[in-house]
Amino acid sequence: MPKFVVERIEADPSFKTKAYTALKQAITEMDIYGSKEPIRLDERNLSERLGISRTPIREAMVMLEQEGFVKTLPRRGIRVVRKTKREVVEMIQAWAALESMAARLITKHATDAEIASLFGLFQDFGQDHTPQDHLSEYSSANIAFHQALIALSGSQVLTDMTRNLLLHVRGIRQITIGRDNRAERSIVDHLSIIAALRNRDADLAERLARQHTLDLADYVEAHGDLLD
Amino acid sequence: MPKFVVERIEADPSFKTKAYTALKQAITEMDIYGSKEPIRLDERNLSERLGISRTPIREAMVMLEQEGFVKTLPRRGIRVVRKTKREVVEMIQAWAALESMAARLITKHATDAEIASLFGLFQDFGQDHTPQDHLSEYSSANIAFHQALIALSGSQVLTDMTRNLLLHVRGIRQITIGRDNRAERSIVDHLSIIAALRNRDADLAERLARQHTLDLADYVEAHGDLLD
DNA sequence: TTATGGAATGTGGTATGCCAGATTCCATAA
DNA sequence: TTATGGAATCTGGCATACCACATTCCATAA
Numbered sequence A, B: 001m002p003k004f005v006v007e008r009i010e011a012d013p014s015f016k017t018k019a020y021t022a023l024k025q026a027i028t029e030m031d032i033y034g035s036k037e038p039i040r041l042d043e044r045n046l047s048e049r050l051g052i053s054r055t056p057i058r059e060a061m062v063m064l065e066q067e068g069f070v071k072t073l074p075r076r077g078i079r080v081v082r083k084t085k086r087e088v089v090e091m092i093q094a095w096a097a098l099e100s101m102a103a104r105l106i107t108k109h110a111t112d113a114e115i116a117s118l119f120g121l122f123q124d125f126g127q128d129h130t131p132q133d134h135l136s137e138y139s140s141a142n143i144a145f146h147q148a149l150i151a152l153s154g155s156q157v158l159t160d161m162t163r164n165l166l167l168h169v170r171g172i173r174q175i176t177i178g179r180d181n182r183a184e185r186s187i188v189d190h191l192s193i194i195a196a197l198r199n200r201d202a203d204l205a206e207r208l209a210r211q212h213t214l215d216l217a218d219y220v221e222a223h224g225d226l227l228d
Numbered sequence C: 001t002t003a004t005g006g007a008a009t010g011t012g013g014t015a016t017g018c019c020a021g022a023t024t025c026c027a028t029a030a
Numbered sequence D: 001t002t003a004t005g006g007a008a009t010c011t012g013g014c015a016t017a018c019c020a021c022a023t024t025c026c027a028t029a030a
Helices: A015-029 A043-050 A054-066 A085-109 A112-121 A135-152 A156-176 A182-198 A202-223 B015-029 B043-050 B054-066 B085-109 B112-121 B135-152 B156-176 B182-198 B202-223
Strands: A070-073 A077-080 B070-073 B077-080
Touching: A015 A043, A015 A054, A015 A156, A043 A054, A054 A070, A054 B054, A085 A135, A085 A156, A085 A182, A085 A202, A085 B085, A085 B156, A112 A135, A112 A182, A135 A156, A135 A182, A156 A202, A156 B085, A182 A202, B015 B043, B015 B054, B015 B156, B043 B054, B054 B070, B085 B135, B085 B156, B085 B182, B085 B202, B112 B135, B112 B182, B135 B156, B135 B182, B156 B202, B182 B202
Parallel strands: none
Antiparallel strands: A070 A077, B070 B077
């Protein structure tokens, strides 16, 4: 008997969602900490540039504000948020907490193949292609590793809670990664974490993951004076 | 010279904020898991009942949706979200991760007096006033303890990220707390955590805090079939 | 030249109306 | 009685107009 194959029809994302996506991407891709002046967004201006009315833009702005990317001051404009050093440190600490829990969960539920797949995120870097020569590239790969790790936990909640944290920290991370051979040391740490995961050593994996990220927090605490 | 004392004039919260507060309170106070039928919210209905237009209500709804309390289905209504067992377990695990990090931070930065203040949250319960006789009351005190603990970390990020987690788990927690003498055992655990904090034992405090909450996650995993 | 005050402008907050898709209801025909 | 189909209704998405407060600009007077 022949099969009648149909696939579910997806509705186009709403203007609200499209505006949210576009604005969030624009904000996370811009150089927020390069200048000191307030970065202002104007609803009417964005309305014209995006070709939609203010309503869906305002709703997108509500989402971005709740995620900590913008702050609206009534009748005084909307500003892109610059995190203080303290806030960045706290976000990295929260990240460390969530990722260490992810590591613990991985040792209990992930398959060997899944854990092994984490190695694939490193093979692009070797003697001929060292991280310090391709910092931007490595920074992206680095974040990809952490996201892959957390996703392996199988916890959608951990994955979702971490996504924005990593986005907020991204700008800062790209600055610190180039110093003190942090990139190379980072790779060593990552390999140690993977080894612990493979050995199903929950306590060790958790501790290594936590300490690896807390090291970054300490580094930002000590050298992150470009913030504030 | 006499001082001219003035205090800053605060603007009234916007309708958007007021609607958000009112709706969130209404949702978190209702018995979400008591029934099985979808719980629907209607923008126009709420607009009349709150005495404001749909616009600020829609913006409040966007906030609540992002926090996972409601889900709007285009042209099919807005529903209060019922978390699945899996989601609740994941939220409790995330909570465990964040609270254990809070415990670690407390051992490093909190004062002895601050740590001692955690005892104050228990003195209402003793031989004459056992938890099992006042479950609802104890459940609130229990949550208050966890929130106070996390707040002592000094991390606004941890505090904020945990607030909604606790709200989501609250309904479930009030159900589980009454079983298997969980309330009494909970108090014992809490006292152990405080002791570790007082001894500035970061690793122990972290481990106890994590395990205490992960125990709840395991309990819900095993007995939380009222969900789904 | 400088301080003042009010008009003009800018900007987010709110109310309202219309649109289109989804659902419900009911008359109608087999 | 039951299946059909379309009209009526419901409901969130979006556009638009107006409001009030904040800021800016400029004419005016000391």
